[in-house]
Amino acid sequence: MQTLAVDIGGSGIKVIALNELGEATTERSRVETPNPAKPAPILTEIVSLAAKQGGFDRVSVGFPGVVMDGIITTAVNLDPEWIGLDLAAVLSERLGKPVRVANDADIQGLGTIEGKGVELVLTLGTGFGSALFVEGKLVPNLEMGHHPFRKGETYEEQLGRAALDDVGKKKWNERLEKAIATLEHLFNCDYIYLGGGNTKKITFDLPQNVKIVPNLNGLLGGIALWRD
Numbered sequence: 001m002q003t004l005a006v007d008i009g010g011s012g013i014k015v016i017a018l019n020e021l022g023e024a025t026t027e028r029s030r031v032e033t034p035n036p037a038k039p040a041p042i043l044t045e046i047v048s049l050a051a052k053q054g055g056f057d058r059v060s061v062g063f064p065g066v067v068m069d070g071i072i073t074t075a076v077n078l079d080p081e082w083i084g085l086d087l088a089a090v091l092s093e094r095l096g097k098p099v100r101v102a103n104d105a106d107i108q109g110l111g112t113i114e115g116k117g118v119e120l121v122l123t124l125g126t127g128f129g130s131a132l133f134v135e136g137k138l139v140p141n142l143e144m145g146h147h148p149f150r151k152g153e154t155y156e157e158q159l160g161r162a163a164l165d166d167v168g169k170k171k172w173n174e175r176l177e178k179a180i181a182t183l184e185h186l187f188n189c190d191y192i193y194l195g196g197g198n199t200k201k202i203t204f205d206l207p208q209n210v211k212i213v214p215n216l217n218g219l220l221g222g223i224a225l226w227r228d
């Protein structure tokens with residue numbers, strides 16, 4: 001039983017195949033996210049990436065927005081055309097396999113957590129993703145990124161890719177340090193995990209319960225969608 005794991009991101013689309021244990025059995029492949037990031041060109045990219053991954057029986061997709069029962073309800077960093085789309089149904093028809101879809105940060109978390117206590121996962125990429133787990137159980141679709149953080153701006157406005165490009169690494173690091181302290185006060189987490197491509201830009205010493213985790217977890221976590 002092979003699972004094709006797909007991660008739709010604001011800057012790249014990634015795929016890998018996983019065995020029943022959730023271990024990668026192929027090399028990860030990636031293409032740039034088409035611009036404009038509308039459903040049709042992205043679905044076409046996924047279908048062609050899938051064709052190069054060998055056989056698979058089912059598909060897990062991480063999507064950078066709120067997903068409810070396979071239907072996209074927000075897509076801040078893609079295109080508004082996604083809203084209302086039943087991505088699970090549409091992709092399943094294109095690939096001829098069952099498809100399950102979840103929020104990208106939720107999947108990153110599912111591929112990361114230990115399942116003990118309160119664990120918060122933050123992803124630092126194009127957007128600002130968040131996922132909260134209590135004793136291994138997910139609180140789905142936590143949208144911390146669009147919650148007010150400071151100076152009238154949200155976490156994503158202060159810490160997303162556009163902000164990093166705009167204010168530079170030094171300021172972005174100062175902001176991130178403040179965000180971690182704020183969220184630590186709010187959730188009193190046992191662990192905070194940081195994922196996403198921009199973790200490479202972190203320059204300060206993280207508190208002892210905060211860990212950087214591999215970006216690959218955003219694909220590996222896809223296996224959890226099939227654990228009934």
Ligand code: BGC
Nearest residue numbers: 064065066076105127128129
């Ligand atoms: C979206 C989240 C997503 C995050 C990371 C945010 O803009 O609202 O749902 O997890 O970006 O992609």
